[in-house]
Amino acid sequence: MIINIARKELKSLFASPMGWVVLALLQFVFGTFFLIGIDQYFQTMSGAVRPELRVGVTESVGHSLFSIASFVMLFTVPLLSMRLISEERRQQTLTFLFSAPLSLIEIVLGKFLGLVTFLTIVIAFMAAMMSSLNLWADVDFGYISANVIGLWLLVASFSALGVYVSSLTQQPVVAAILSFIILFGLLILDYFFAGDPSNTMTYLSLMHHFDPFSRGLLDTRDFAYFLLFIITFLTLTVRRLDADRLRG
Amino acid sequence: MTTLTVEASDLTRIYGGREAVRDVNFTLSKGEVLGFLGPNGAGKSTTMKMLTGNLAPSRGSVKVCGIDMIDNPKEAKALIGYLPEEPPLYKEFTVDEFLTIAARLHRVSSRHIKKAVQVAKERCGLTEMGSRLIENLSKGYKQRVGIAQAIIHNPMVVILDEPTVGLDPIQIRDIRALIKDLGGEHSVILSTHILPEVEMICDHVQIIHKGELVFNGSIDVLKNQRNSNKLLLGLSKPPSHDELLKIPGIVGVETLPTGLLRVQYAVGEAPAEQLVQAAVSNHWGLYRINPDQTTLEEVFVQLTFQDLAA
Numbered sequence: 001m002i003i004n005i006a007r008k009e010l011k012s013l014f015a016s017p018m019g020w021v022v023l024a025l026l027q028f029v030f031g032t033f034f035l036i037g038i039d040q041y042f043q044t045m046s047g048a049v050r051p052e053l054r055v056g057v058t059e060s061v062g063h064s065l066f067s068i069a070s071f072v073m074l075f076t077v078p079l080l081s082m083r084l085i086s087e088e089r090r091q092q093t094l095t096f097l098f099s100a101p102l103s104l105i106e107i108v109l110g111k112f113l114g115l116v117t118f119l120t121i122v123i124a125f126m127a128a129m130m131s132s133l134n135l136w137a138d139v140d141f142g143y144i145s146a147n148v149i150g151l152w153l154l155v156a157s158f159s160a161l162g163v164y165v166s167s168l169t170q171q172p173v174v175a176a177i178l179s180f181i182i183l184f185g186l187l188i189l190d191y192f193f194a195g196d197p198s199n200t201m202t203y204l205s206l207m208h209h210f211d212p213f214s215r216g217l218l219d220t221r222d223f224a225y226f227l228l229f230i231i232t233f234l235t236l237t238v239r240r241l242d243a244d245r246l247r248g
Numbered sequence: 249m250t251t252l253t254v255e256a257s258d259l260t261r262i263y264g265g266r267e268a269v270r271d272v273n274f275t276l277s278k279g280e281v282l283g284f285l286g287p288n289g290a291g292k293s294t295t296m297k298m299l300t301g302n303l304a305p306s307r308g309s310v311k312v313c314g315i316d317m318i319d320n321p322k323e324a325k326a327l328i329g330y331l332p333e334e335p336p337l338y339k340e341f342t343v344d345e346f347l348t349i350a351a352r353l354h355r356v357s358s359r360h361i362k363k364a365v366q367v368a369k370e371r372c373g374l375t376e377m378g379s380r381l382i383e384n385l386s387k388g389y390k391q392r393v394g395i396a397q398a399i400i401h402n403p404m405v406v407i408l409d410e411p412t413v414g415l416d417p418i419q420i421r422d423i424r425a426l427i428k429d430l431g432g433e434h435s436v437i438l439s440t441h442i443l444p445e446v447e448m449i450c451d452h453v454q455i456i457h458k459g460e461l462v463f464n465g466s467i468d469v470l471k472n473q474r475n476s477n478k479l480l481l482g483l484s485k486p487p488s489h490d491e492l493l494k495i496p497g498i499v500g501v502e503t504l505p506t507g508l509l510r511v512q513y514a515v516g517e518a519p520a521e522q523l524v525q526a527a528v529s530n531h532w533g534l535y536r537i538n539p540d541q542t543t544l545e546e547v548f549v550q551l552t553f554q555d556l557a558a
Contacts, residue, residue, distance in 0.1 A: 004352045008338075011349075015340040096336035096397070098302045100353040101326035246304045 001102055005110025006117060009084070013118055022076060026122050033068050034129050037061035058140040059216075062130060066147045066214055069126060070207075073119075073155050074183055080118065081162025082176035084111045085237070090170045098245070108163065108237045112230075115159045123152055143216040150213020153226040154206060158183055160233035167240045251278045251313070253327075253405050253435040254299065258308035261294050268294045269459045271308070276405070276452070281431040283450030283467075284439035285548065291459040292439040293333055296409050299437070300330040313404055326355055329403035329434075333410055335394030339383035343374055343393055346382055347400055354401035368396040371429075373422060387414040395423070399430065406430055408438040412445060424449050443548060447471070455548065479520060481509040482536030483527065491530075495522050510540055 013019035041060045088094045097107050130144050158179075165179040166172070189205035202208055206229075209222040254276040261269040269291040276282050286292050297303035299310055301317050301324065310317040312324040338346055347365045356364045369375050372392040377385065382393060391414060398406055411427065412420045428449050430436050440446060446453055446467070453470055455463035463470070486509060489501040497517030502510050513519045520537065527534035 001353070004349075008349050008353075011345070012338060012340055015345075091336075091339070092332070092334040093336040093338060095302055095330070095332045095334075096338075096350075097353070099300050099325060099328065099330040099332075100350075101322045101355060102353065103322060245302065 001106045002110045002113060005097075005102070005107060006114035009111055009114025010117055013080070013114070018080075019118065022080065023122065026072065026076060027125055029072055030065065030069060030122075030126055030129065033065050034061065037064045038133075040064075056140060057133060057137045058130070058143050061133065062143060062147055063214065065126065065130070066151055069151055070154055070187075070210060070214075073151075073158060074187060075180065077115075077119070077155060077158035077162050078165075078176040078179040078183065081115055081159055081166055081179060082172040083166070084115065084163055085167040085241075086169050086172045086175045089167075090172075094241075094244070104238045104241050104245075108234055108241065112159060112163050112234060115163070116156050119155045119159065120152065123148060123155065126151075140216075146213050146216045146218055149218070150210055150222075153213070153223070154210050157206060157226050157229045157233075160230040160237075164233040164237045164240070167237045252276065252311075253278050253313055254437070255311040255314075256295075256299065256308070257311075259295065259298055259305050259310065260307040261291075261298060261303065262306040267459050269298070269456075272456070272459075272461055274454060274461070274464055276435050276437065278404070278435055279431060279433070280452055281427065281436045281438070281450045282452045282454065283446035284437060284454050284456065285441065285443070285446055286439075286456040287441070290456045292456055293409055294459075295456065296330075296332075296407055296437070296439060300328055300407055301325050302330075302332075326401070327404040329354075329398035329401065329406045331394045331398040331406075331408045331411060333413075335390055336397075337382045337390060337393055339381070342379050342381055343369070343385075343396075344378040346393065347396055350397040351400045354403075356401050364400050364402075368400040371399065371426060372396040388416060388419045391415060392419075392423070395426070399434070403434060405435045405437065408436065410440055411438055412440065412442065420445075477513055477515055478540035479511045479513065479523070480536070480538050480540045481511055481523065481527075482507070482534070483509065484533030484535060485531065487530065487532055492523075495519055495526055497522070508536070 038057075038061055041057055045054055045060070085094070088097070127144060127148050131139065131141070133139050134141075161182060162175075162179045165182065166175040169175050169178070183206070186204065186206045188207065190202045190208045193199040193202045196202070203225075209225045212219050212222055252275050254274075256272055256274050259269055259272040260267060272291075272295055274282075284292050284295070294303065298305045299317075301310075301321050304318070310324075312327045315324045315327070317324045338349075341349070344365060347368055348361055351361045351364045352358075369378060372395050374389070374392055374396060377389060377393075382390065385393065391411065395408065395411060398408065408427070412423050415423060424445065427436055427438060431449070431451070438450070447470075450467055453463065453465065453467050454461055486503075489503075492498060492501045492509070492511065497513045497519035498511055499514050500512035504510055511519075511523070524534065524537065526532075
């Protein structure tokens with residue numbers, strides 16, 4: 001049942017130009033940065049940098065690609081998640097889902113999964129681009145996987161928050177702006193508290209937990225953080241929809 | 249044996265201290281068509297939302313084929329097909345795509361989905377429209393798609409909220425025929441404020457007013473209430489009232505502003521034949537005779553007015 005809702009969401013993304021345009025645009029942006037990354041690698045590594053400071057091609061290209069990706073996703077995910085529930089509320093199609101033999105958890109998980117699947121396609125393209133370097137060089141696949149996992153968790157967290165914000169309003173645009181602001185705030189939280197790295201607020205920053213992944217480090221604490229983040233916002237969404245049924 | 253498909257007991261819904269629906273009780277058996285009547289804002293839609301599990305009742309319970317909507321919502325919802333006031337349609341899909349999704353979400357097994365979509369389209373007259381985008385359909389066709397998604401999984405109970413709104417007369421006739429047809433194997437609950445519609449297609453009628461049931465019974469009861477032992481008589485050369493009163497069975501005559509005569513007769517009498525004979529033999533110039541029924545509207549107004557007075 002969750003799969004069926006996810007399928008419906010994916011289908012609806014691709015039924016309008018929205019899905020295709022976003023996919024093409026993202027691929028264009030990431031492709032450009034990938035190219036620039038390789039270009040820079042050849043320029044700087046061919047002599048300007050002292051041998052002990054040189055990094056491998058994977059890290060050089062990967063770092064610029066994945067850090068720009070986390071930033072681009074900050075804009076993309078709210079755009080994709082904004083319609084998920086608010087549009088259904090506005091078109092009064094939520095009744096369709098509520099009257100079907102589905103639990104609220106299934107509805108919310110299905111919508112979340114549909115969005116994450118779409119974003120997984122984007123990340124898969126990036127991973128494929130990076131892996132293609134293996135044709136000419138010896139690519140550090142561990143580094144790539146850590147980055148891919150990190151980015152995937154980051155994007156899934158964005159989506160969970162996006163779904164929740166979308167359930168709060170009837171206006172998709174409001175949902176997009178609101179989730180963008182919240183995500184942006186959570187992302188740069190550690191800049192505000194840069195002077196005091198042990199501050200609890202820094203711990204809440206999404207970037208703070210994405211950094212280890214981008215360095216190629218898998219830490220259970222970061223996994224736990226992202227999973228808790230996702231579960232929290234999906235639970236809040238279920239509660240919000242349940243309030244609809246109770247309060248009407 | 250008649251099986252109960254819907255049991256609603258003491259359904260109450262409170263919105264901010266105001267009781268939108270109060271203590272609504274009724275049962276529905278298999279194969280019956282129940283009409284839900286009421287003025288705007290009477291609580292029809294609220295009641296329907298509670299029946300379909302879209303709204304939690306403040307008090308009371310709903311059982312569908314014996315399954316409680318609050319304890320086992322998924323099982324109960326699987327037995328219901330619901331068309332809300334605003335047909336819930338995803339406008340970016342084609343009719344076929346949308347109905348396939350509806351079938352899938354309503355647990356139609358994947359082998360039967362194609363067939364179910366086909367059957368639902370045929371029943372609602374959508375066969376030609378399969379590959380059209382829902383966005384581009386006219387209001388009437390959208391309404392049909394709404395009905396199609398409600399019956400696609402062959403539910404025990406079909407609940408339709410104002411299904412004929414926005415349709416042209418021919419479509420209305422088709423939809424009414426469809427609803428009557430559905431009544432054979434499913435139970436149907438429909439709400440409307442078009443009174444003749446209820447008379448045409450429903451077995452049972454409920455009139456709801458200000459959140460309370462003011463009438464709950466078979467359509468025949470309502471029809472009987474309309475017959476009032478009166479005949480309307482049109483005579484071009486009317487005789488005096490006394491002359492008419494001589495005909496056995498007639499107890500009262502009055503002249504209406506339109507020139508017609510309203511003749512009241514005693515209960516159990518059928519004086520129409522004598523009246524016609526007398527009119528012919530006395531050359532009264534009879535041009536019209538018909539039973540003077542109070543319209544359903546009047547019955548409806550009476551019922552809702554009584555409640556106001558009480």
